[in-house]
Amino acid sequence: MNDSHRPFIEIDHVTFGYDSRRTILNDISLRFARGKVTAVLGGSGCGKTTLLRLIGGVHAPGSGRVVFDGEMVNIRDKAQLQRLRRRLGMLFQFGALFTDLNVFDNVAFPLREMTDLPEPLIRDIVLMKLQAVGLRGASGLRISEVSGGMARRIALARAIALDPELIMYDEPFAGLDLVSMGVTARLIRTLTDVTGATTLLISHDIPQCMAISDWVVLLATGGRVVAQGTPAELMASADPEVRQFVRGEPDGPVKFHYPAASVEQDFGVGAAS
Numbered sequence: 001m002n003d004s005h006r007p008f009i010e011i012d013h014v015t016f017g018y019d020s021r022r023t024i025l026n027d028i029s030l031r032f033a034r035g036k037v038t039a040v041l042g043g044s045g046c047g048k049t050t051l052l053r054l055i056g057g058v059h060a061p062g063s064g065r066v067v068f069d070g071e072m073v074n075i076r077d078k079a080q081l082q083r084l085r086r087r088l089g090m091l092f093q094f095g096a097l098f099t100d101l102n103v104f105d106n107v108a109f110p111l112r113e114m115t116d117l118p119e120p121l122i123r124d125i126v127l128m129k130l131q132a133v134g135l136r137g138a139s140g141l142r143i144s145e146v147s148g149g150m151a152r153r154i155a156l157a158r159a160i161a162l163d164p165e166l167i168m169y170d171e172p173f174a175g176l177d178l179v180s181m182g183v184t185a186r187l188i189r190t191l192t193d194v195t196g197a198t199t200l201l202i203s204h205d206i207p208q209c210m211a212i213s214d215w216v217v218l219l220a221t222g223g224r225v226v227a228q229g230t231p232a233e234l235m236a237s238a239d240p241e242v243r244q245f246v247r248g249e250p251d252g253p254v255k256f257h258y259p260a261a262s263v264e265q266d267f268g269v270g271a272a273s
C-alpha cells in the first residue's frame with residue numbers, strides 16, 4: 001500500500017485487560033489516518049488512556065496487533081520501542097510540567113534528553129516551538145508564574161519539541177476555562193495542519209473535539225466501538241447510544257440508575273398491609 005494511504009496507526013483486533021478478571025478493550029479494530037486529527041470519546045473508564053498506552057508500547061495487547069506506521073509494536077523489542085517513541089509526542093493529562101524548571105527548560109528537556117544537539121540550536125528550536133504556541137515572550141518565566149491555559153500551551157510546545165510524527169493528547173482541555181480551551185483546541189488543529197503530524201486526542205469535551213477533529217471514535221464501557229465517523233456524521237446519528245453521548249443526555253441506553261431492586265421492594269410502596 002502507498003504510504004500516504006496507509007493508516008499511521010492501526011489497531012487490529014486488539015483485546016486487552018490489566019488482569020484476567022476484566023477485559024478493558026474487546027476485539028477493537030481502528031485505523032488512525034496520517035496527518036489527521038482523530039478524537040476518541042467515551043465515558044470514564046472505557047479504556048481511552050489504555051488505548052494510548054498500547055500505542056505507546058507501555059502494555060502489549062493480550063491478542064491482536066498495534067501497528068505503528070507499518071511496523072508491528074513489540075514491547076519486548078527495546079530498540080524498536082526507543083525508535084518509535086522518538087517519533088511520538090505526548091501531552092499528558094494536566095500537562096505535567098516540571099515545576100523546578102522554567103518555561104524554556106521545560107521545552108528544552110526532551111531535546112537535551114533525547115538528542116546531542118548543541119545548545120545554540122536547542123535555543124532556536126525552543127524559541128520556535130514557544131513562538132508556535134504564542135509564548136516566546138514567556139520563556140524566562142517560572143512555572144509557578146504561568147496560568148493554567150499557558151501551562152497547557154507550554155506542555156504542547158514540549159510535546160512538539162522533537163517534531164513528532166504522532167502526537168497523542170490525553171485530556172488536553174481538562175481544567176481549562178472556556179477561552180483557554182478554545183485556544184488549546186485551535187492550536188492542536190493548527191499544529192497538526194502545519195506539521196502534518198498524525199494527532200490522537202482523548203477527551204470528554206465533545207464540542208471542542210467535534211470542532212477540530214477529522215474523525216471521531218466513540219468507545220463504550222466494556223471496550224467496544226459504538227460508532228465512528230466524521231463529526232457531522234456522529235452529530236447527525238440516529239443511534240440512541242450515540243445521541244445520548246454526543247448530546248450529553250442523562251438517560252438513554254446508558255441508564256441513569258445503577259441496577260437496583262425495584263422501588264416497590266426497597267420502599268415498600270404498594271405493599272399490601
Ligand SMILES: Nc1ncnc2c1ncn2[C@@H]1O[C@H](COP(=O)(O)OP(=O)(O)OP(=O)(O)O)[C@@H](O)[C@H]1O
Nearest residue numbers: 018019024042043044045046047048049050051204
Ligand atoms: N494500571 C492499571 N491497572 C489496573 N487497572 C487499570 C490500570 N489503569 C487503568 N485501569 C482500569 O482500566 C479501566 C480503563 O481505564 P482508562 O484509564 O483506560 O479509562 P479512560 O477511558 O481513559 O477513563 P477516563 O476518561 O476516566 O480517564 C478503568 O476501569 C481503570 O480503573
